[in-house]
Amino acid sequence: MKKLLSILLVLVLVFSFAACGSTSTETDSDSVELNALFMKQAGYSEEDVTAMTEAFTEETGIKVNLNFVAYEELEAKILTSAETGGYDVILGDCIWPAQFAKAGLVLDVTDRVKELDTDDIFEGAMQSCSYEGKYYGLPWLNDVKYMFVNKAMLEKAGITELPATWDELRADAKILKDKGIVEYPMVGCWSQAECLICDYTCIAGGFGGDFVDADNNPTMNSPENIAALQMMSDMLNEGLVNPKSLEMIEDDVLSTFAAGNAAFAINWTYQYNSMNDEAASSVVGDGVIMPIPGTDKAKSATVNGGMPLMITKGSAHPDEAWQYMTYISSKEVQAKYSANALPMWKSLYTEDSVIEAAGKEVVEASLVQYDYIKNRPMVPYYNELSTFMQTAIQKVLLGQDTAEAALNAIQDKALELAAK
Amino acid sequence: MTKNVKRLKSEQTYAYALISPSVVIVLGIIIAPMLATLVYTMLNNNMLSGHYGEFSGLSFFKEVLTSHEFGSDLFRTLYFTIVSTFIETGLGLAIALLLNEKFPGVGILRCIIIIPWAIPTVVNGSLWKLIFNGQYGVFNALLLNAGLINQYESWLGDPKLAMLMIIIADSWKMTPLAVIFFLAALQGINADTYEAARVDGAGPFRRFYYLTLPYLAPTAMIIIVMRTVEKFKAFDIFYLMTRGGPANATKTLMYSTYLEAFTNLNYSTAAVYAYLTALIVAVLTLIYVRMMKRGELNG
Incomplete structure (x- = not known):
């Protein structure tokens, strides 16, 4: 009798498992x-x-x-x-x-x-x-991404014009640092994540660089791309970019800027509302949104997000x-x-x-910025390439590799992936 | 005689009936997926590949095993596994010895010590990510106030430190498990043996070395086996704290498996990573079990 009972119990268990699998997903035919x-x-x-x-x-x-x-x-x-x-x-x-x-x-x-x-x-x-x-x-x-500038800090340093080129921005950053207004004038989301590639797309684009040509062939190691990465690395070494950028994503950039610990930050549109939100920001009214600077080769560049x-x-x-x-x-x-x-x-x-x-202010900035949009490569292997790029670029920023060697390696990887 | 055979047969049927559901479940959720994954390793399931669906034999194994990436991933996984298991076991033993003593409040302490272990890994990872934050982390504040650092450091942004920080976070959470195991074993030690040793003139260190340690060895072995296997498979804490960065400094075998599958859509490559990881864990477990058996025989 006991045996019979336990066998019955086992059967009940089996059937209840089976029943779990067939939970009804049917929808009423009248309403989709x-x-x-x-x-x-x-x-x-x-x-x-x-x-x-x-x-x-x-x-x-x-x-x-x-x-x-x-x-x-x-x-x-x-x-x-x-x-x-x-x-x-x-x-x-x-x-x-x-x-x-x-x-x-x-x-x-x-x-x-x-x-x-x-x-x-x-x-x-x-x-x-x-x-x-x-x-x-x-x-x-x-x-798309924009440049956010703490205008109050610039004014404090006696800078009256917003930087239009990366050279100007770098010079302004140096003044801000030298005068002790802010320890690390710029902040970026440069952690091992997609946001690093977004920032790099904006900066490389500003130097006139592209990741692929018109036929989607990789052009990763172009002189423009090398120069852009070199500048990122130099600015880090000169203490003009916050070294903790290497562990930051967009929200960290926003909070650094909103806490008054940065004068320049590249970020998505949402930073505009957040940096002017009294509950979360100590720089309400100080920040402005503007197109990301460029060089003599490109007026500006941003990334399509x-x-x-x-x-x-x-x-x-x-x-x-x-x-x-x-x-x-x-x-x-x-x-x-x-x-x-x-x-x-x-x-x-x-x-x-x-x-x-x-x-x-946002609409005005966007109408200028929209003229300079870069798409990240629209190729099927993009994710794998991006993962590789994040590591290679971080190695340059950490001083483990040179910009040229890293971008050569990225170019080789892109060619290898394209051929697969 | 016939009656006995009959009874035996009916008992056998009964036993089979009882274990059949578990057999079905094990086949369904362990063996079948394992076989399916094995098929993945031999048939090209890399969704973006031009050779999708073709038979690839062992070429994916060759590709992974000869890649520089795999070696680095394995090294980082071993580093994480060995160091954190060592810390957990050592620290766990020390804390257990302390909590095994009788002093006021020991009951409360024993309860408190379990709390970190009860925290879900997701919470633990997020918690330590905040603690180690380079800008407002408590860890920085603590060290700065203690005069150990001059300015806030980027703990998770430094490739030399990031893995160590994850080890600290993981050890904090998992040491209590070792403590519980050791404590349970310690409670089972016969007090008379200690008494006899004391009478014979053995000091506390000798007593620990000759009595406690051999007694705890099987427990230590269980902890080491369990933790090694778990650590080899660790993924969540890396995903939460560093996502393999900076510059791949915390990219382990499991994280690579995830990247290959869910970022690169290379399901075959991911399956190879998963199989190799499982294989390494199986070999390690086998070695441990052998060691344990030998230990038991000698003992």
Whole structure:
């Protein structure tokens, strides 16, 4: 009897395990339900996205389940769910569409994109969704990096003009340091992470450098790129850049600037609001936003940090997913929520409501900065190259390698990856 | 006779019935994925490769084993494993000996000592990242006030120090486990033996060396085996504190596995990394188990 009982119990256990596996995922045939993946930090806030989505559901009856994760978790979430369609709509970084397209993780939306007024969308944003002449996403979050300057510190040092070139910035930084106004005048997010490559793209671009030519062939070890990296390393050695930059990401740069421990910082648009937020900043009103300096070879350069929306390969509702994507990236919605992220539509930049919500200074800086956008290489092997670059560049900044040798190694790696 | 055979058979069936669910589970969640991963190592599953889906044999093993990266990753993994296991075991033993004494408040101390171990690694990693922060970290403030440094240092931004900092963070969390193990073993020691040794004129050091240490050796071995295996597989703390940086100074085998799979989409290369790591751990465990058995026989 005892034996029988225990065998029965075992059977119950087995069946309950089996039952766990078949949790129902069926949806009601009348109403479509979408799952969407978004990012927690920077750009539109969680509340913004939720509000946009609620309005969409009200209008169309399509329910959208929202999931917010940190930027660092986005890619892994997408990779593990794209095939099965765990998420229908995903927000990705502008450096991913090429990789996702080649790996067959996202849907080709070229025909759908053609129906939109793409001439009114910034070219860099559209480009970041394309791979080999086809579109794999729709631009949504529009962002580039800017130079943030603590004007009060400059005035204290007797500097009246904002630096327009890297030489001027370096000279200003030296004055600030010599006068003891700030110990380390500039701060960067130069940790072993993607943000290091973003900063380097801006600086190298300012020196007239490119990472790939028009045909996507790597040009990593160009004299311009070497000169830019050399300057980063020199500024670190001269104590003009905070040595702790090597362990910083964007939020650390922001907090250093907001604590009044830096006069110059390269960062995304969101720093503007945060550095003027009395609850979190001690430099409210002191900071200005401006285009990143250049050299005689290029007036300025910034990096495209836009984030497109994509439909996963496994999505069961691609039409509804596209409907949702076009709704939250429409002119009306982007205009309404422009306080935290500038719109991708050119025509909105003259609208008073947008200028008021985003801030006049930000809109003015953006209109100049948008003319000098650099995309990081839009090649499928970008992530692997970036990982290699982060290490190689850090070695230069740590004095373990020369700029030329490091960029030669990066060039070789890029050629090797391109040939794979 | 027949009755006995019958009974035996029915007992066998009963035993099989009882273990069958666990067999199913082990096959499903351990053996099957292991086999699938093995297939990954031999079939090109690098999603961006021009040879995707083709049979590649052992070429990925060759590629990884001959790469400079693998050697460096292995060295860093060993460094992390050996140093932190050594610290945890040594410190764990010292603390356990202290807590084994009878003094007022020892009960509370024994409870407190477990707290770090109860903290999830995610919290622990974030916590120590803040403590070591180069700009406002408590560690800097402490050393500066003690007069040991002149200015705030970048602990996690210095390739020579970063790994050591992670070792400190990990040891802080995991030493309590060693303490609990040692303490449990110490409680089992027969007090009469000590008494006899004392009567025979053995001092505290001799008593520790000849009585306590041999008695604790099997426990120490268990701790070392467990921790070595765990440390070889450590990923979360690196991901949270340094992400392999600065300049790859904290990139271990597991972190490379993650990078290959989830950043580079090279699933085959990642599978090779995972297999090699598992292989090394298996060999180490085998050696330990042998040593343990020999120790038992001698003892």
